[in-house]
Amino acid sequence: MIKNKLAFVATSALVGSMLLASSAYAQSTGTTEVEEVVVVGASGPNSVGGAITAETAPKSKSSVTQEFIATQASGQTIIETLNLTPGLNFVNNDPYGSSGGNVRLRGFDGARVSLTFDGMPLNDTGNYAIYTNQQMDGELISGASVNMGTTDVDSPTASATGGTINYVTRKPATEMGGIFTGSVGSFNYGRVFGLLDTGEIGPWGTRAFVAASYQNYDKWKGSGELEKTQYNARIYQPLGDNGDFLSLAFHYNENRNAFYRNITLAQWLADPETENDRSCTLPTPVNGTAQNALTGSAIVRYDGSTGTGSCTSYYELRNNPSNTGNIRGQSKFTLTDNLVLTVDPSFQYVLANGGGFGTFSERDDRLDLGGAVGVDLNGDGDTLDTWALYTPNTTNTRRYGVTSSLIWDLDDNNRIRAAYTYDYGRHRQTGDYGFISMSGKPQNVFGGKDGYGRPVEAIDGANMRGRDRYSVAILSQLAVEYRGQFFDDTVLVSIGVRAPFFKRELNQYCYSQNASSNVLCTTMASNAPLANGNVTFGASATQYIPPYATTKEYEDILPNVGVSWNFADNQFVYASYAEGLSAPRTDNLYTPSRLASGAIALPGAEPETTKTFDLGYRYQSPMITGQAAIWTTKFENYIVSSFDDVLGIFLDRNVGSVDLWGVEAQVGFEPTENWSIYGFTSYTNSELQDDIPLSATTFLPTTGKQLVETPEWTAGFYVRWEATENLSLSFEGKHVGDRFSTDVNDEATPAYDLYKFGARYDLPFLGKDGSYIQVNVINLFDEEYLGNISSRNNAKTVDVLPGPGVTNRSGSAPSYSVGAPRTLQVTFRANF
Numbered sequence: 001m002i003k004n005k006l007a008f009v010a011t012s013a014l015v016g017s018m019l020l021a022s023s024a025y026a027q028s029t030g031t032t033e034v035e036e037v038v039v040v041g042a043s044g045p046n047s048v049g050g051a052i053t054a055e056t057a058p059k060s061k062s063s064v065t066q067e068f069i070a071t072q073a074s075g076q077t078i079i080e081t082l083n084l085t086p087g088l089n090f091v092n093n094d095p096y097g098s099s100g101g102n103v104r105l106r107g108f109d110g111a112r113v114s115l116t117f118d119g120m121p122l123n124d125t126g127n128y129a130i131y132t133n134q135q136m137d138g139e140l141i142s143g144a145s146v147n148m149g150t151t152d153v154d155s156p157t158a159s160a161t162g163g164t165i166n167y168v169t170r171k172p173a174t175e176m177g178g179i180f181t182g183s184v185g186s187f188n189y190g191r192v193f194g195l196l197d198t199g200e201i202g203p204w205g206t207r208a209f210v211a212a213s214y215q216n217y218d219k220w221k222g223s224g225e226l227e228k229t230q231y232n233a234r235i236y237q238p239l240g241d242n243g244d245f246l247s248l249a250f251h252y253n254e255n256r257n258a259f260y261r262n263i264t265l266a267q268w269l270a271d272p273e274t275e276n277d278r279s280c281t282l283p284t285p286v287n288g289t290a291q292n293a294l295t296g297s298a299i300v301r302y303d304g305s306t307g308t309g310s311c312t313s314y315y316e317l318r319n320n321p322s323n324t325g326n327i328r329g330q331s332k333f334t335l336t337d338n339l340v341l342t343v344d345p346s347f348q349y350v351l352a353n354g355g356g357f358g359t360f361s362e363r364d365d366r367l368d369l370g371g372a373v374g375v376d377l378n379g380d381g382d383t384l385d386t387w388a389l390y391t392p393n394t395t396n397t398r399r400y401g402v403t404s405s406l407i408w409d410l411d412d413n414n415r416i417r418a419a420y421t422y423d424y425g426r427h428r429q430t431g432d433y434g435f436i437s438m439s440g441k442p443q444n445v446f447g448g449k450d451g452y453g454r455p456v457e458a459i460d461g462a463n464m465r466g467r468d469r470y471s472v473a474i475l476s477q478l479a480v481e482y483r484g485q486f487f488d489d490t491v492l493v494s495i496g497v498r499a500p501f502f503k504r505e506l507n508q509y510c511y512s513q514n515a516s517s518n519v520l521c522t523t524m525a526s527n528a529p530l531a532n533g534n535v536t537f538g539a540s541a542t543q544y545i546p547p548y549a550t551t552k553e554y555e556d557i558l559p560n561v562g563v564s565w566n567f568a569d570n571q572f573v574y575a576s577y578a579e580g581l582s583a584p585r586t587d588n589l590y591t592p593s594r595l596a597s598g599a600i601a602l603p604g605a606e607p608e609t610t611k612t613f614d615l616g617y618r619y620q621s622p623m624i625t626g627q628a629a630i631w632t633t634k635f636e637n638y639i640v641s642s643f644d645d646v647l648g649i650f651l652d653r654n655v656g657s658v659d660l661w662g663v664e665a666q667v668g669f670e671p672t673e674n675w676s677i678y679g680f681t682s683y684t685n686s687e688l689q690d691d692i693p694l695s696a697t698t699f700l701p702t703t704g705k706q707l708v709e710t711p712e713w714t715a716g717f718y719v720r721w722e723a724t725e726n727l728s729l730s731f732e733g734k735h736v737g738d739r740f741s742t743d744v745n746d747e748a749t750p751a752y753d754l755y756k757f758g759a760r761y762d763l764p765f766l767g768k769d770g771s772y773i774q775v776n777v778i779n780l781f782d783e784e785y786l787g788n789i790s791s792r793n794n795a796k797t798v799d800v801l802p803g804p805g806v807t808n809r810s811g812s813a814p815s816y817s818v819g820a821p822r823t824l825q826v827t828f829r830a831n832f
Contacts, residue, residue, distance in 0.1 A: 027145075027166035028119030029330045029342040030405025030419055031152045034483060047625070048668025049676030049720045051084065053143075054620045058494055058562030059576040060629045062086065062666065063145035066170070069138050071720070071730050071758050073776040074183040074827045075191045075215050075228075078144050078167050079103060079132040084716045086664035086682040087148045087163075089736060090132070091787040095778045095823035096189060096217060098226040099257055100133045100320075102788040106149050106633065107660050107686045107710040108162025112582050112608070114155055116166045118249065118328050119403055120346040121156045125425030125473040126395070126586035128159040131352075133228075134253050134324050135167070137213050139179060139193055140232055142170040148664065149612040149631055150578035153481045153496030153560045154419035156403050158473075161580040161610040161635065169249055169328075172207040172236050173197040177768070178832050185825030188225075189217035208235040220820050222277020224258025224315040244332050252325040256445065259318045259355065262790060262815035265747060272784040277315070314357070314440055317390060321445035322352035338409040348399040353392035353446065358433075360387050360464075367458050369524035370538045375459050389456060390434040390442035393467050394449050399425040413485040419498075423475040427586065431467030431521070432456075462523040471586050472505040481560075490566040501555045502583045506602070508590060511535065511544035515593045520544055533598050545592050548600055554583040554607050572618040580610040584639065605654050606637045626667035633660040640692055640743070656690025658707065674722040681715040691801055692743060692793065699801040700793055700809070705745045708791040711737035730758040739789065741814035747795035749816065752785035754778075763830075770831035778823040785819040 035057065047053040050067030062085045072081050077097035083090045087106045093099035103110035110130040115122045123130060144167035151160050176199035183191040195211040215228040234249040261277045329345040360367075362383040363374035374383025401423040409415045433456040434447030444453025448463050456464040481496035510519035511526075514534070526535035526544070534543040562576040584605045593601045616629035635658040666680035686707040691699035706712075716734035723729055733755040738748045757777040764771070796811040 027116045027152060027164070027168075028154055028156075028403045028405070029332055029344050030154055030403065030407065030417065031119075033332060033340060033342055033405070033407060034415065034417055034481070048670055048678055049718065051676070051678040051718045052625055052627075052666055052668035053145075054625050055618065055627065056492075056564070058492055058564035058574040059150050059578070060087075060148040060614045060616055060627075060631065060664065061145060062148070062627075063143055065143045066141065068718075069141055069144070071760070071774075072138065073185075073778060073825050074138075074181060074193070074774075075213070076138060077101070077132045078135050078138060078141055079130075079165070081138065082144055082146060082165065083734060084678070084680060084718060084732065085146045085148075086666050086680045086714075087662065087684065088146055089711060089714055091789075091817070092820070093260060093788055093817050094220060094226070095186070095820040096215070096226075096825075098133045098215065098217075098228050098255065099219075099260060100131060102709065103130055103132070103165075104710055105146070105162045105165075106631070106662060107658075107684050107707045109709065111585070112159060112162040114151060114157040114160035114164040116156070116164065117251075117326070118169055118330060119156070119166075119344050120326065120328050120348070120401060121423060123157070123159055124350075124395075125397060125399060125423075126427045126429070126471060128582070128585060131322070131324075133255060133257070134322060136169065136232060136251060136253075137193060137211065137230055139181065139195065140170050140211060141167050143168050148629075149610075149614065149633060150560065150576060151498075151580065153417075153494075153498055154403060154405060154421060154477075154479045155498070156401065156421040156423050156475065156477065158475050158500055158502040158554070159582045161582045161608055169232075169234060170209075172209040172234055173199060174205075174207060175199045179770075179829065180832070181827060181829045183825055183827040185217070186823045187218045187220050189215075189825060191215040204237060206235065206237050209233065219258055219260060219277065219315075220823070221818065222258075222261065222315060224277075224319075226258065227256040229254045239333070242334050244334050245330075247328075247330040249328040249330075250326075251328070253322070254324075255320065255322045257320040258315045259320055260817055261313065261318070262788075262817055264813040264815055265741075265749070265786070265795075266813070268786060268816065268818065316439075316441045317355055317357045317436070319355040319442075319445060320352070321355075322350070324352070325349045340407040340409075341404070342407070343402065343404045345402045346400070348397065348401075350395065350397040350399075351446065353394040355442075355445075356391035356393065358389055358391045360389055360433075361385075362387065364464075365524065365537065366464050366520075366522045367456075369459055369522065371459065373459075375457075377456070388436055389464075390436055390447050391431065391466055392434070392442075392445075392447045392449075393429065393431045394446055396428040396430070396449075397425055399423070413489075415483050417479075417481045417483070419479040419481070421475065421477040421479070423473075425473040427471040427473060429467055429469050429471070429586075431465045432463045433465060458523065460523055465521045467519065468509040468521045469590060470507040470509070472503075473586070474503045474505075476501045492562075492564040494560075494562040496560040498558050498560065499555070500558070500581060502553070504552045504583075504586065504589065505549075506552065506586070506589055507547075507549045508592070509547050511546060512548075512590070512592050513542065513544060515591060517587070517591050532594055534594055543594075545594055545600060548592065550600070550602060552584070552589060552602065554581070556581045556607070556609070570619055570621040572620070574614075574616045574618070576612075576614045578612050580612070582608040588639065605639050608639055608654075609636045610634065611636075623671065624667065624669050626665070628663075628665040630663050631661065635660060638688075655692045655702075656688070658686055658688050660684065660686045660707075676720040677717075678719075679715075679717040681713075683713055684710055685712065686710055688743075694800060694809070697802075700744060701798065701801050702743050705743060706740055708740050708743060709789045711739050711751070713737040726762040726764065728760045728762075730756075730760075732756045732758075741789045741791050741816070742793060742795045743791070744794045744798055746798065746811070747814060749786045749789065752783055752819070753781075754783055754785070754819075755780040766830055766832075768831040770829065772829055774827045774829070776825045776827070778825070779819070779821060782822040783819065786816040787819045788817040790815045 050065040053063040092101040111128040147164040179195040181193040193213040211232045237246040326348040367375040405419040432448040446452040448455025477500040479498035510521035558579040564574040612633045662684040669677040718732040720730040760774040
């Protein structure tokens with residue numbers, strides 16, 4: 001297979017060298033350097049209101065600039081700002097963006113889309129998730145772009161089958177100054193942001209900035225609040241007059257968020273205006289204790305009090321704390337007149353969980369190690385109590401990476417780049433339980449992990465926990481790219497290939513049930529091993545696979561080819577072909593099976609792969625900037641998690657292929673210097689080619705069905721009017737079509753339309769451009785809609801293949817987040 005791909009790349013190179021060369025706006029320093037030099041110009045403006053940029057890449061791509069970002073609500077996630085991109089649909093979990101959300105790009109979910117920050121990969125090393133609420137403050141982002149369906153040739157990813165999202169940090173200003181922003185809004189919203197630029201200092205023109213922000217607001221429904229603190233800094237050192245530089249940037253973000261609770265479609269249809277969050281508030285504690293309310297039974301706490309009541313979904317325990325940070329280096333060195341080296345190193349730190357709650361007896365085997373004597377957790381002299389405990393699954397990641405390129409200009413029209421990426425992530429996943437305080441809050445939001453909070457200790461001093469594993473994810477990737485310009489710079493060709501080698505080192509420290517993700521984390525001694533190598537504990541007949549370590553490896557050769565032709569004034573056509581790879585996720589692999597031979601086997605799911613073709617047209621004149629494309633993707637080895645009716649557990653399986661195709665169009669129009677008008681539309685067709693296996697003999701009837709959470713039609717617009725010298729008004733809207741919420745397509749969410757309004761009044765009397773008061777209204781017409789979807793196999797009872805009468809499969813209702821109502825925000829900004 002790899003040999004065939006190498007032959008394909010070689011053939012493409014021969015054909016491409018007879019044709020053309022490439023361009024684009026990019027993520028890593030290496031790609032930026034290549035694309036800034038090899039550019040075919042047009043006579044149109046660089047952008048229209050910052051909402052659409054004149055692209056030159058021979059691939060489908062869309063970018064926004066700070067001009068447009070600044071018109072959005074203060075503190076909003078950059079992913080929401082990109083929501084007018086064709087093919088991209090983002091569903092925000094709340095109006096301000098701090099509760100996260102769901103990304104779909106050409107039918108692919110966020111875990112199959114690469115997100116990069118100054119070229120540094122942000123997808124989780126284990127499950128590839130995108131955490132949209134942890135992104136950099138919008139005031140510091142100079143621009144963001146989306147590659148629809150393709151990656152850059154040096155993209156540092158083992159998961160991008162659906163495309164890439166990239167954003168870039170602003171450079172420190174050359175003159176000393178600063179920014180202060182203060183915002184207030186609906187739901188007790190408050191945010192402050194401050195930035196200080198040093199300007200050029202010292203004999204070498206060194207410049208830097210430091211910035212900080214704080215945001216806090218109430219959930220729009222139910223109890224709880226969302227709090228976010230962020231710090232950023234960057235130092236930038238130019239090196240000579242040829243664009244060489246050194247840069248070092250720092251980012252730290254801390255979120256403390258209460259979750260919103262989902263509801264079913266039936267519940268929402270019964271009461272679309274519901275603000276019931278399905279969580280609860282504690283009954284009045286007895287003598288200051290909340291334990292009784294959490295367990296719903298008469299139990300004893302520190303002070304010996306008892307009580308009644310139940311509250312198993314208390315909002316203080318259904319939380320999402322995260323501490324994330326990174327250090328990003330970027331550099332460019334001109335080694336000779338025609339040789340350039342770029343090096344972008346990085347380090348990332350993550351500590352996060354999704355909260356949790358459970359009730360446990362003081363005689364739980366994990367506490368007394370099966371001794372039937374229990375552990376007296378509260379010192380009341382007995383071991384008869386039931387405890388409510390905080391049970392988070394915490395992930396702690398330390399990640400080291402580097403992306404580098406060596407760029408050789410053969411002459412003014414031809415260049416070759418060799419790139420290397422290394423990404424090493426240490427992924428510690430624990431589930432150390434913690435105690436709950438008298439008020440019902442966890443004593444520490446990270447439970448008993450690593451001394452952050454008081455752990456729940458077993459009789460031998462070991463922490464009581466529900467998960468304990470250590471994984472290492474290593475990506476080592478080589479890439480080569482040729483770029484050329486031909487026929488008086490009217491033709492561009494990009495011919496590239498990347499070769500990712502990806503390895504997962506897996507270490508399970510708990511005992512695993514056969515073919516299951518269920519584990520027993522304990523230090524108690526097991527019974528003697530059985531003949532098959534499994535063990536049991538005490539009188540229980542349940543068999544467990546002892547702790548184990550193993551390695552999984554994946555590799556591929558992925559071509560990335562593009563051609564662009566400026567065939568007439570202001571008019572371009574382009575074509576691209578790219579292949580993508582998504583290796584199985586960590587959680588997919590921790591479900592071991594004991595074979596008859598006694599060996600341990602992990603799930604054998606193969607990496608998902610894509611083959612994507614795009615054919616597009618661009619028009620770029622002084623008044624109009626537009627792009628249209630038709631595309632098709634062959635998605636192979638699609639991995640889904642489905643319930644095995646025989647084993648009674650969820651398993652991840654390759655379920656065959658998905659055929660996708662679509663049409664996308666966007667256009668920006670500036671009829672006068674006071675008006676900026678932008679619009680887009682997108683159609684996405686997806687069709688599963690196979691049925692999902694539920695066991696060796698039964699299948700879920702999914703052939704011909706569409707992918708979940710993927711609207712066929714989206715469309716939107718943005719209009720900005722400079723009404724007077726100081727007053728500007730903006731209006732934008734987006735239509736999202738029906739989205740299926742089950743694999744068999746037996747339930748769907750209704751289509752919806754969301755609109756935003758903005759008004760800005762500049763304050764020139766403050767002495768510096770960029771000072772203003774801005775009003776933003778989100779969901780202007782108070783649309784009632786369902787947002788994020790927790791999908792299922794089927795919502796209603798369905799006949800399982802091979803045919804009716806074989807068996808019936810009961811339905812399981814999907815759940816949904818409820819869209820936020822009309823929200824008002826007012827922002828004051830002062831530049832100094």
